[in-house]
Amino acid sequence: MKRTEAKNGKGSETSGNFEASLTSLEKIVRELERGDLPLEQSLELFEQGVRLSRECQERLNQAERRIEVLMRDAKGQPLIGAFDDEELDLSATGESEDDNEADESVF
Numbered sequence: 001m002k003r004t005e006a007k008n009g010k011g012s013e014t015s016g017n018f019e020a021s022l023t024s025l026e027k028i029v030r031e032l033e034r035g036d037l038p039l040e041q042s043l044e045l046f047e048q049g050v051r052l053s054r055e056c057q058e059r060l061n062q063a064e065r066r067i068e069v070l071m072r073d074a075k076g077q078p079l080i081g082a083f084d085d086e087e088l089d090l091s092a093t094g095e096s097e098d099d100n101e102a103d104e105s106v107f
Helices: 019-032 039-070 098-102
Strands: none
Touching: 019 039
16 A cells, blocks of 8 residues: 555655655755755755655665575575676666766765
């Protein structure tokens, strides 16, 4: 069951997918960076942003745990190691490692 803005009264989507939460967080950051909001509204947006940031981090942690479970060998031991260049071919997607670094967010 999805909790909506009307139910939580906070104006944030608390059960949307990761991408929707991240998009909402980015919008909040842009609004706060403009610097033209009243203090109370800025505080409310900041609280929503912190909440969304924590939700996104938790979703990433859950995804990492799922990947760790999937990446086990036949004995149940984790497969740990760096990707080979052949395994992680960024040139096939048209991206370079430098592009990926520039896209990283502080969230």
